[in-house]
Ligand code: GLN
């Protein structure tokens with residue numbers, strides 16, 4: 001008797017981001033296809049061998065991807081839109097990457113019809129993670145066919161290395177639900193056409209010796225309507241009858257199954273994986289309801305966060321289940337694929353040893369699962385070392401003065417509701433601010449950052465390596481800010497910014513200056529394709545030892561008579577882009593960040609800053625998957641923002657910025673943030689977002705972005721003026737600001753200059769029209 005240990009999926013970018021570098025070299029023409037594929041094969045082999053060596057017994061295959069597993073699924077079932085010129089047969093690597101990244105005319109090389117170039121598929125967030133997938137596109141006449149043998153190839157590749165794997169597939173219902181249908185029909189109507197292709201793949205896998213497959217249907221952790229429930233029943237009924245030999249581990253993750261639990265248990269799959277980190281409540285609910293013989297995969301180790309598990313608590317949780325169900329019908333696993341955590345804590349040799357001892361990345365999580373398995377099989381002595389280490393970690397995190405700070409706790413306990421309210425309502429603040437600033441109608445401004453040139457980046461690197469002194473680095477940044485101020489005055493912007501040249505990243509910059517955050521060297525996680533992020537690790541109570549941005553603001557304001565808007569990243573965004581401690585509720589952590597930022601706001605105001613922008617780029621991303629939980633999240637998110645922003649006088653103008661336009665459903669919360677001015681993304685959707693304002697009267701000032709900074713294109717003034725006129729249909733002229741739709745740091749100076757000159761011209765045109773009217 002032995003307990004199976006699974007991983008559901010391993011980190012795949014490589015311990016030193018080998019896949020990223022190989023992909024980018026391939027795209028740049030510096031690596032040939034064979035070399036790229038060879039790197040990929042080596043990474044897969046290393047992952048399989050590592051898992052086997054650590055004692056993982058259910059090792060996944062087809063969890064690897066050159067770009068994205070949803071794109072792989074589209075390629076597998078032949079869901080390739082016509083634009084990519086595919087006409088059957090295996091999809092070329094060029095066409096695959098054209099779907100992922102777009103292609104210039106002729107670059108695709110498929111000989112197909114898109115000589116004029118083709119755009120990438122749309123990309124969006126994978127549930128509530130920071131991983132992004134490519135959105136499959138379906139047409140009403142959509143046909144599917146088996147267009148790739150990737151799952152079989154990778155199964156055989158592992159087999160050739162002597163490793164028997166359990167292939168992973170994105171499930172058919174999740175795949176369809178995540179896609180978008182041209183014309184807006186329900187993609188689930190395509191299920192009957194899609195299922196035969198899944199049956200083909202599964203039969204092939206069985207023919208090559210697979211006994212189990214893992215089919216991921218995270219859609220089970222979302223609110224499902226009857227159509228989706230019926231689709232799941234149909235899909236798994238058909239698969240069970242068409243490929244009876246192959247056992248299916250149906251995997252759901254990212255939340256509890258809750259009301260979908262009975263459905264999930266009733267589907268004719270040989271196994272069911274439960275996320276018992278976010279869906280702990282499911283465990284009590286399934287008691288006595290699991291059909292005999294069904295294997296349960298217990299996702300007990302957090303696949304979304306980086307803390308060492310509490311092995312004692314998990315053993316207490318697991319022992320009764322083992323006693324009831326026996327080892328043979330159970331499997332231990334992370335809550336979800338380990339794709340969402342970095343590879344290996346051992347690589348973090350620069351991290352202070354105490355902090356490092358608290359962390360578990362992909363490899364350590366595998367070790368934890370193996371230790372749990374041993375303890376359950378043979379008693380705790382079999383994993384005595386791991387259990388003792390886990391106790392030490394708990395003890396150290398509970399008592400470290402860096403984790404729990406009584407000053408921070410006391411301050412939070414003393415927060416009053418009044419602290420999250422401005423002194424007067426907007427209607428009273430607005431005239432005071434207008435009198436103070438005397439801005440023209442349609443005031444122009446930017447979102448904060450200006451181009452981070454190669455020179456600035458090089459200087460930062462040199463400073464980081466010690467090759468440039470701090471004084472020299474600061475002088476260079478100050479000169480850059482001074483030039484930026486002069487430049488903004490010259491083109492006639494009304495509200496200026498210092499340019500954010502000192503910031504490596506909008507979260508990291510603040511995390512590095514706050515107590516309670518740690519940073520890794522190699523803790524990369526795939527965000528999309530070759531893009532990785534290295535989230536800060538928020539381990540302790542948050543406090544601000546000293547002002548973080550005041551000197552930069554003061555320097556910039558000293559150079560101009562126009563108002564310089566100070567720039568901060570908001571508490572919700574800092575929280576949502578970090579790995580957050582698991583020993584405090586997220587809303588409490590968020591309020592701690594808010595209090596630190598509130599002090600920064602106060603210091604800025606005291607230094608003379610009259611406008612302060614608090615960016616909440618990631619507020620919407622934190623929205624829970626289930627509708628029932630959204631209200632609670634929005635309440636504390638909005639409150640945290642207000643706690644940051646509300647300590648100032650009526651005459652101080654608070655701005656915020658959000659880089660997205662899908663907020664029709666959260667517009668009331670956005671208004672409740674009560675920023676004096678909000679700038680939002682709008683230009684890509686051609687002001688469609690403003691539909692939200694048809695039914696909802698947004699009371700404060702608003703700057704609907706008039707040009708798309710994600711593209712190098714310079715829109716003419718007339719085009720921007722048209723967008724503003726479209727906005728005027730929904731918003732009163734006296735509330736409108738004119739700005740781009742996000743920061744300019746990724747753009748080049750020449751295009752930024754041209755675009756902002758046009759933007760200022762557009763604002764002048766509108767002022768003239770308003771004066772003439
Ligand atoms: N102030 C930031 C900037 O301009 C905002 C970035 C963002 O919203 N992503 O870069």
Ligand code: ZN
Nearest residue numbers: 658659742743
């Ligand atoms: Zn933005």
